[in-house]
Amino acid sequence: MASGWYVADGELTVADKISINGDVKLILKDSSKLTLGGIRISKNSILTVYGQSDGTGELVAEGN
Numbered sequence: 001m002a003s004g005w006y007v008a009d010g011e012l013t014v015a016d017k018i019s020i021n022g023d024v025k026l027i028l029k030d031s032s033k034l035t036l037g038g039i040r041i042s043k044n045s046i047l048t049v050y051g052q053s054d055g056t057g058e059l060v061a062e063g064n
Contacts, residue, residue: 008034008057017063020047028057038063 003022009029017038023046028034030052039061041047051057 008032008059020045022046024048025050026059028052028059030054030056033058033060035060035062037061 001018001020001024005025007027009032011033013035015037017040018036020041025048027050049059
C-alpha cells in the first residue's frame with residue numbers, strides 16, 4: 001500500500017502479507033472486518049488505523 005487514505009467496508013480477506021510504504025491511513029468502517037496474511041511496514045513508513053464512532057471495525061493480521 002502506497003501513501004494515502006484507504007477505507008475498509010464490509011468483510012475482506014487478503015491471504016498475502018501486505019507492505020506499507022509511506023504514510024498510510026486506514027479507516028475501518030463500523031461492522032467491517034479486514035483480514036490480512038500479515039503486515040510489513042517498511043523503514044520510515046507509518047500505518048495509522050482509524051475506527052468509526054461505534055468502534056466495531058476489526059483488523060486481523062495473521063501469519064508472522
